[in-house]
Amino acid sequence: MFAKEVKTASQTDELRFSILASGSSGNATLIETANQTILVDCGLSGKKIENLFGEVGRSMTDVDAILVTHEHVDHIKGLGVLARRYEVPIYANAKTWAAMEPSIGEINSAQKFQFDMETVKSFGSLQVESFGVSHDAAEPMFYIFHSGKKKFVMITDTGYVSDRMKGHIANADAYLFESNHDVGMLRMGRYPWNVKRRILGDEGHVSNEDAGIAMSEVIGDATKRIYLGHLSKDNNMKDLARMSVSQTLAGEGIIVGEQIELFDTDPEIPTPIFSI
Template sequence: MRFSVLASGSTGNAVYVENDEHAFLVDAGLTGKKMEQLFAKIDRDMKKLSGILVTHEHSDHIKGLGVVARKYNVPIYANEKTWQAMEGHIGNIPLEQKFVFNMETVQSFGSLNIESFAVSHDAVDPMFYVFHENGRKLVLITDTGYVSDRMKGIIRGADSFVFESNHDIGMLQMGRYPWSVKRRILSDVGHVSNEDAAVAMSEVVFEKPTQIYLSHLSKDNNMKDLARMSVTQTLQSCGIIAGEYVNIHDTDAEEPTLLVTV
């Protein structure tokens, strides 16, 4: 199982996951042209996609969804409420390309098992995914206001995490956003901060080689160096030393991460 975080941030999100038999895109939150450029950078062909998995209907996750699905005849998987919420935003999708992926279920594609789980975000029915293959586990979890005990139970012990580290609380509080937006981000249906993300990570990481990709960083209220430093320091305060068995990686809003094996 291999993956690349194609783009991650306030302006658009997409993650590519493949094994030897199947290839999936999780969200398509950038234009179709930009998605094609990102695929070219990791030397992959969009024509070979087995499906696109949708997490929720916000535009930074579905901006290019309709264009990509129609152009490359790719099946789309989303839960029923998300399908309803996307109507009118992604254009007409042929019925044969529309599939329902229910919340808290597992769908199998050969040796690749994909598990969906609920998160806490201000979308109609947001969910993220865990990829399982041959005892290896990849977790994608962003766009959540907090990480519940139930979420922790589902994601615990992964070999690789794409984990939200959205904002620095001080930057957000002192920033230019109106108070209503700040309140939404800080709420239980908003986004997790660097420190809160790290505390959650400390409770789900096993003592084995683990890769953590800090994702969905706010363009206005965070910085890569700050996120990495905050997460590293908070993990250390919880008894986990970054660089021993846990490695922290950046993601970018414009450039994909290297395609790596889980």
């Protein structure tokens, strides 16, 4: 049995998060309640992730579990180092474990846990729901975090947002939502055609416009904040992503600045911890 102490559940619904890093070069997200601290993905060096924790007034020693979305390097780069350094339990589905083990080095078997797709696990008072996405990885999945009536959704690294996904993620208080590329920039850019075709395909990444359309179909009365995530450093810009998403939402009758707010994320700078 793993020796890390389990904290006592609290009655509070408070759910806090910081997008520590989001982008093509690395991804990591901090989620916490009064009694649990979860890190989703470790897509930067161990040292960089430790520094990002420090920037938001937290430490890797606070982390009770690491959840992995899929095995691409921008999501697991620092996983092995941090797992061994802090002896943190790691959760991933079986296919992701098999795909990433050659890249992360030896992990103590007492730290390895399976989190199947389309299931719910409890971490203290925090309920975490997994759901599948469409991406060119072994079995990619993302997570919905529930604390009482509060709900935070992470959805990036998907070529499209299906009706099934929309059913899972509808009416969250806040989202980290992929807005990866501007289609025009991508088509005219320097990438070889096979890479462009991968990004534009059903197992690639969601464009700004498609992100806005999907958002319009899941935003509910509870929704107040959307963080635009996983922006391509070559085929997107923060201002362009916000403008494109805002215009698309406006076309569907959702006015940014009135019903909801859009926020940037960055591959180097964490967002301030926010409580919903």
